[in-house]
Amino acid sequence: MVDFAELWRYKDLLYFLTLRGIKARYAQSILGVSWAIIQPLFTTLVFTLVFGGLAKVDSDGMPYVLFSYLALWPWNYFSGTLTESANSLIQNANMITKVYFPRMVLPLSAILSKLLDFIIAFVVVIVLLIYFGQVPGWGILFLPLLIVQLLMTSLGIGMFLSAMAVKYRDVKHALTFVVQLLLYAAPVVYSTNAVPEQYQKFYILNPMVGVIEGFRAAFLNRPMPWEWIWPGSILAVVFFVFGMLYFRRMERIFADVA
Template sequence: MSSPPLVRPLTVIRPRGARTLVGWAELWAYRDLVYFLTWRDIKVRYKQTALGAAWAVLQPVLTMVVFSIFFGRLAGVPSEGVPYPVFAYTALVPWTFFANAVTQASNSLVAQEAMLTKVYFPRLIVPLAAVLAGLVDVSIAFVVLVGLMLAYGTVPTVAILALPLLVVFAAITALAVGLWLSALNVRYRDVRYTLPFIVQLWLFASPVAYPSSLVPEAWRPLYGVNPMVGVVDGFRWALLGGTESPGSAFLVSVAAVVALLVGGLAYFRRMERSFADAV
């Protein structure tokens, strides 16, 4: 008796609707690829390095030392009643994650040229995996933050329960910016050269080395247009019991992130059809 003929599954790839910014079902179907790219980015980051995962700690720690000397001791920048090293490092944990995630996400599409030109998969996966890989650095740097807080006798309040949501907020912020820059980088390679300068300016435009309270009250809503204001102030509020709760600037930052994310998804979707040709 002959065996029945094999029936090969047929996959039909259709464009998403005009109003669909994210194909959630498609992303879920490619979840294994998200995991693979994320894990590969993590391994490549520390491959053949002498210090390995210690690089996730050295960058914020050394920056904290420099800030503590020049801003905390010499300039006398206020730290809202918290020891300045703890004050600075609490902000540097999300900032370092944001800066590295945006840099990796911005260059991710160009780095995946071979995949983009040969096989189909949701292009959104590439910058998403770059951002998710950075969460490992946050976990490592947070262990050092806990030790620093214990050394200075800083005890968090019940607001620390909001920390997981703030980590998600930081990741969404990095993804929103990364979507814009990754799509732009495919067409304009100037992005990769100007990005370090932009990130450096962004650092000093954010309340990392200084508190948001130094900004006049009337200017804080405008200051909150910088999405990292909400991220940094949120982390300090959740971890440092002596700081004031985020105000209007935080709400403006949340609105700015939503606008950046929706706009970034729309622009990314419009440009992704030409990625394979332009990359």
């Protein structure tokens, strides 16, 4: 089982590695942390032009820019953490083979360092809400629960992939392609209502479906889609527990194959 007391004793190392990850990402960058705004904003503009303008994808009556950005905001965090955490053990192979510390600190630091981008990207949400005259409703109170679901999904899958990537280096090469496919398996460029009703009971098992639709509902003063949120939240807990246990099981061989 996971030794949480040991993880707490190494909290200073976790803090240092998280800070190092943030600094390394923006080292020798002219625009610095501005990339956390530029990337999702330009992607949103492209999606608005292609899917909102040319393809005329239904956005449930919302401005398509706001519709897509509120989905890209949590999605970019999720996809970014998968890449960062999957490579965290390989990139720190020298540390693993030379000194002991809880190996779980590495994927955790990769996931926590991406939170800065998530927080900075919130600035654009505020600007868009003001521009379109949207006022969040009471659903905003449930935003912390949605963020917890996002974190648990990211942590669970991230730890699973990081453990796999040590033994199977194909994970690193396949992940970029898989993340691109997963983008269209979540309601980022389209609404969940566009999914045929007979398939929705399977579709909503994707934890990111409830997170994305919950974010939209929270900021656009719409009823929270609990029927889309709770199935994914159960799967998020399953991913989280399974990811930690699988990581612990594989931890004994990290130093041998890293």
